[in-house]
Every structure is written in structure tokens, then in C-alpha cells.
Amino acid sequence: MPRRIIHIDLDAFFVSVEQALNPALKGKPVVVGGKPDRRGVVAAASYEARAFGLHAGMPLITASRFCPQATFLEGSFPRYRNASHKFMAILTDFSPFLEPIGLDEAFLDVTGFESIYGSIDQMAGIIRQQINKELGLCASVGIASCKVVAKVASEKSKPDGLLEIAAGEEVSFLAPLPIAELPGVGKKTEQKLKGLGIRTIGNLAITPLNTLKLHLGASGELLHQLANGIDERKVEPPGAAKSISRETTFGKDTADRSSLTATLSYLSERVGADLRQRDKQARCINLKLRYADFTTITRSHTLKQTTDTDQAIFNTGKQLLDKALLAERQLVRLIGIGVSSLTEPAQQLDMLDPSAQRLEQLNRAVDRIRKKYGFTAIQTGRTLQLKDLFPNDKNGYTLETPDLSL
Numbered sequence: 001m002p003r004r005i006i007h008i009d010l011d012a013f014f015v016s017v018e019q020a021l022n023p024a025l026k027g028k029p030v031v032v033g034g035k036p037d038r039r040g041v042v043a044a045a046s047y048e049a050r051a052f053g054l055h056a057g058m059p060l061i062t063a064s065r066f067c068p069q070a071t072f073l074e075g076s077f078p079r080y081r082n083a084s085h086k087f088m089a090i091l092t093d094f095s096p097f098l099e100p101i102g103l104d105e106a107f108l109d110v111t112g113f114e115s116i117y118g119s120i121d122q123m124a125g126i127i128r129q130q131i132n133k134e135l136g137l138c139a140s141v142g143i144a145s146c147k148v149v150a151k152v153a154s155e156k157s158k159p160d161g162l163l164e165i166a167a168g169e170e171v172s173f174l175a176p177l178p179i180a181e182l183p184g185v186g187k188k189t190e191q192k193l194k195g196l197g198i199r200t201i202g203n204l205a206i207t208p209l210n211t212l213k214l215h216l217g218a219s220g221e222l223l224h225q226l227a228n229g230i231d232e233r234k235v236e237p238p239g240a241a242k243s244i245s246r247e248t249t250f251g252k253d254t255a256d257r258s259s260l261t262a263t264l265s266y267l268s269e270r271v272g273a274d275l276r277q278r279d280k281q282a283r284c285i286n287l288k289l290r291y292a293d294f295t296t297i298t299r300s301h302t303l304k305q306t307t308d309t310d311q312a313i314f315n316t317g318k319q320l321l322d323k324a325l326l327a328e329r330q331l332v333r334l335i336g337i338g339v340s341s342l343t344e345p346a347q348q349l350d351m352l353d354p355s356a357q358r359l360e361q362l363n364r365a366v367d368r369i370r371k372k373y374g375f376t377a378i379q380t381g382r383t384l385q386l387k388d389l390f391p392n393d394k395n396g397y398t399l400e401t402p403d404l405s406l
Ligand code: DCP
Pocket: 009, 010, 011, 012, 013, 014, 015, 042, 043, 044, 045, 056, 057, 104, 158, 159, 368
């Protein structure tokens, strides 16, 4: 049975939340990211500001030159998180098959729901109205038979739009669009494809698979399928994880502290990214070690305050590791780090010290870049050392444990 999938994405999210709180800002060029005399970049720009060429990632100082009359706001992450929770709660009322992506985006599988709402198009209309009424925000919607086409359709419908692609029209809808508009094509891939004379998604769809595999490796095959509107990926509700952990076995048992620390740091970043993707915080940090003789130990520490930062996970893991290494002098075969006692994020974060908030925002920014360019696009000094230990590609290091999730 052909599926019907909705992709929904809030317009100019951070800015729109500010405009809903202060209606005097509506219809005006507004930027969230900070005052232009501060170093930093635009996090979100209203569509009125975009008309002046402003966009996310642009230095604030450049933004203020292009559009001096814009209102520049510091913004408040807890406010956006709060709005995000309300947004997701509205969506849950419409379908249990909900997959949130970040704070302001989600997929819904609504196959068969026509009979309840008349049509999926009408259903999406009701969802958009409700979001507007309850949150004062505009959402754009794409409807299609698979995730990739629904996502591109919502992007095309922006702002405040709705675009449904009928079954059978996926390929003709995608074909004229520039390759950069296909999810999964980042800057590097775009350049490579252009080098091969491939400019549109349609060009990509008819390029022989072998050519793509030769130039792009395994991701060539995936992109070829997506360009042809073939995307079997399911809408996956996140599920209530009780704990999140990552572990790996070393190729050769080791007692080398810097290798152990580098691996721990990398695994902590993986756990942190997963935790933030689920929008959860953790109270308990757990370290696991297996020694050369296969005895396995776990050591745990309970934090005073819940966290979702890579740094807190690593720092606690490192203390547990140092203690364990002092107590046992054997070579290490496997190392793992995990978090448990998961809770909803604390809402009073803005009352804490600003450095905690900055760290939170830094981690979120790193997550976004990694989502776009691959996990190893950003590395810390500590994990760089892993280059000598494990092979890596854009998705991360190839560790001995092929499936890093437990
Ligand atoms: N964000 C950020 N830094 C970026 C990109 C995004 O802080 N480089 C934040 C601010 C955005 C929010 O994430 O409001 C959602 O990102 P989107 O890419 O969905 O962008 P917007 O919602 O702002 O605009 P659009 O209407 O294009 O979806």
C-alpha cells in the first residue's frame, strides 16, 4: 500500500517565537543570534530579513551591514525548547507515528488517515491552523509517498505553505531542482557532482549507478535512489530509551592512557549527540571496561545536575576511568560509556549561569554541522588522535564494533 507521509517544519523558528511574544516585531526584519557588535553568527532570520540577503550562519556584523534596520535579539534557548515541546505535543494528537527531527521539524506517517479527515491535505490544514492558534507560529508542510520527497516538498512550500506530491509524480517533481536541494547532498558532494556535469536532481537520477559509486562511494547509491524518489525509510518514533551507550573493542588490547582517553572522548560525543537528538538529559554516567582476561567492570557516577553535554559525559567518564586504571593494571580490551536516569530537560535553564547555556548552544551547533557534513567534520583535539587508531569516513570512525548502538 502506498504510504502518505507528512514533513512539517516551522518557519523561521527562533525568530517566530520571539515575534509571537512581541507582536510589534511581526512583519519586520528580525535576527536571533545576538547584537551585531558581538562576534557570532545569525541563528535565525525572519523572511523579511532574508529579503536583504540575511541567512543562518552569516556573521552578525555582515548582517547588520546588509540590513541595519533589523532588530537583533539575543534569544533564549529554553523558550525555543518550550515551544518545541508544545509543537510536538500537537503533532502527537494527530498520529502516534511521529518522528521528531531536532526542535522544529518532524515526519508523520499518516497512511490511511484520509478517512478521518476527508483528505491528508485537509488534515495538514487542521494541524497548521492549530499550531498557529496555540503557538502563533507558521508551519510549512510537504506531503508525499516517502520521507525525502515530503521533506523537499515542505522546503519548496516555505514560508507558510503546503505542497502535496501525488503518488507517481515524485520523479518529475524532483527532476528540475538543483542537486543541492536533495537532502544528503552537502557542499562537498555538490562540488563533486557539478564536476561530473550533474546539476539537477534529474541529472543525478539518470547517472549510471557505477559512476556515482566510483566518485561518491556507498553514499552514491543512496543518493541515486533518493534522486529517483525511492526512499523506503520508515517514520520511526524515538521510543523511550532508558539508557544510551556506545562501546568499542580495541584491535589490540591497550594500556595507553591517551588512546583510552581519545576513544572515551569520541564515544562521549556519540552518546551526547544521541541524547540531544532525543531531547533528554541524563543524571547518571556509566563507564564500562573489559580487561584482557575478559573480566568486565562498570563504574557509575550520579551527577548533582542533569546534563546533555559531551563535555560533562566525558569529564565524568574520565574520572571513572582514571580511578579504574589505578585499581587494575591489566590491558584494556573494550571501553564503553553510557548515560542513564534520563529525564526531560530542565526548563529553568535560563536561570543557570550563562556559560552552561553557551555550552548547550555550542553542542547544538556542532550537532547541526555534523548532521550536514558527517560526524568527523568537527573533531576535538582529543579525538583527532583516533586517526592513527581507527579508519574513518564522513560518518565517523570505523570501530571494531560495527553497530555502535547497544
Ligand atoms: N539554527 C541555528 N543555527 C543555524 C541553523 C538553525 O541556531 N545555522 C536554529 C535557528 C532556527 C532553528 O534552528 O530557527 C531551525 O532551523 P531551520 O533550518 O529549520 O531554520 P528556520 O526555522 O529558522 O527557517 P526555515 O523557515 O527556513 O525553516
